[in-house]
Amino acid sequence: EKNGYDHFMLKEIYEQPEVIKDTFRGRLLADQGLIRMAGIEDNIDKFLNAKRIIIAACGTSWHAALVAEYVIEEFARIPVEVEYASEFRYRNPIIDSSDVLIAISQSGETADTLAAIKLAKEKGAFVFGVCNVVGSSISRETHAGAYTHAGPEIGVASTKAFTTQITVLTLIALRLAKAKGTLPNSEYLKYLHELELVPERVEEALTQNDEIYKISEVYKDSTNCLYLGRGYNYPVALEGALKLKEISYIHAEGYPAAEMKHGPIALIDEHMPVIVIAPSQDHYDKVVSNIQEIKARNGKIIAVVTKGDKQVRELADHVIEVPGISEALTPILTTIPLQLLSYHIAVLRECNVDQPRNLAKSVTVE
Numbered sequence: 001e002k003n004g005y006d007h008f009m010l011k012e013i014y015e016q017p018e019v020i021k022d023t024f025r026g027r028l029l030a031d032q033g034l035i036r037m038a039g040i041e042d043n044i045d046k047f048l049n050a051k052r053i054i055i056a057a058c059g060t061s062w063h064a065a066l067v068a069e070y071v072i073e074e075f076a077r078i079p080v081e082v083e084y085a086s087e088f089r090y091r092n093p094i095i096d097s098s099d100v101l102i103a104i105s106q107s108g109e110t111a112d113t114l115a116a117i118k119l120a121k122e123k124g125a126f127v128f129g130v131c132n133v134v135g136s137s138i139s140r141e142t143h144a145g146a147y148t149h150a151g152p153e154i155g156v157a158s159t160k161a162f163t164t165q166i167t168v169l170t171l172i173a174l175r176l177a178k179a180k181g182t183l184p185n186s187e188y189l190k191y192l193h194e195l196e197l198v199p200e201r202v203e204e205a206l207t208q209n210d211e212i213y214k215i216s217e218v219y220k221d222s223t224n225c226l227y228l229g230r231g232y233n234y235p236v237a238l239e240g241a242l243k244l245k246e247i248s249y250i251h252a253e254g255y256p257a258a259e260m261k262h263g264p265i266a267l268i269d270e271h272m273p274v275i276v277i278a279p280s281q282d283h284y285d286k287v288v289s290n291i292q293e294i295k296a297r298n299g300k301i302i303a304v305v306t307k308g309d310k311q312v313r314e315l316a317d318h319v320i321e322v323p324g325i326s327e328a329l330t331p332i333l334t335t336i337p338l339q340l341l342s343y344h345i346a347v348l349r350e351c352n353v354d355q356p357r358n359l360a361k362s363v364t365v366e
């Protein structure tokens, strides 16, 4: 059941170190320099010959697809396009046997995603599923696939399904990179060893819970929130905003940080909390200047930073630390505090966290 937690959502957030390990089991063999996934091995030619990969999904799974776009392109150098399943299915998409379609779905029952799969199959594409529910419609309808081993997700707002989706897709990206020779072997091995450390780093990220609770108390009555991130953390910003909307009913928007000046900056005043995902990586200096721009307009800044960060700490109203890791792997870590932030804000607002109004766990109608 809830295992002593007040809500399934919180239980599922805390299960992440374990379920990520489950998702690695038998697949990530870092000491041997291997990634083994039957669905990929058996169809490796399909992936290697693909002119491009199209990823179709909805909601949170669509955000995992965006992360996958960045990792697959970066590691395996295969062009990736990410599609909302609902749009893809209705616009006579250009897709043929030289394409691979990856469908991502926790439930494996989402009507639009299922329809996208059927369409892609009709047009001759090879279709690969990333599902959590074993034996689900999508897992049966795809040519091959890889399960996320997140276990049952009861909370309507997706948490552990998202981080395990990213985990599986990162393994796929690295496996393809190895086969294509697009990553130097030393880099490839470095990522394998770093991946092994992800569960304990997620555990460490969870220790920020008390700090996040305090921040939640300050912002629980906000009416709007902006989430900003760049690169690998742009999809994390979208996911953070979706989570807050879904369970606390606070209006939230996620943006790539650099887009702020193209519109959303007009919204910023002393009533606007801005959650900035600012790990110390490639885009750090650019994100720091975004933070300065927000501060100049009296916006309130909650920053997710790498442990030990100094520069952002001086500017931000609140900081939440996550352990350091290579940039491509940061989404799994930076997502954790955003899940907890939404959770605490929703509980403080007395919302029904596990069953938010108007939402269903699997969307089997379009």
Ligand code: F6R
Pocket: 058, 059, 060, 061, 062, 104, 105, 106, 107, 108, 109, 110, 113, 156, 157, 158, 159, 242, 243, 246, 361, 362, 363
């Ligand atoms: C978000 C959420 C939804 C689902 C979406 C897709 O917390 O629960 O946005 O992510 O309905 O569902 P699946 O992954 O089951 O296809």
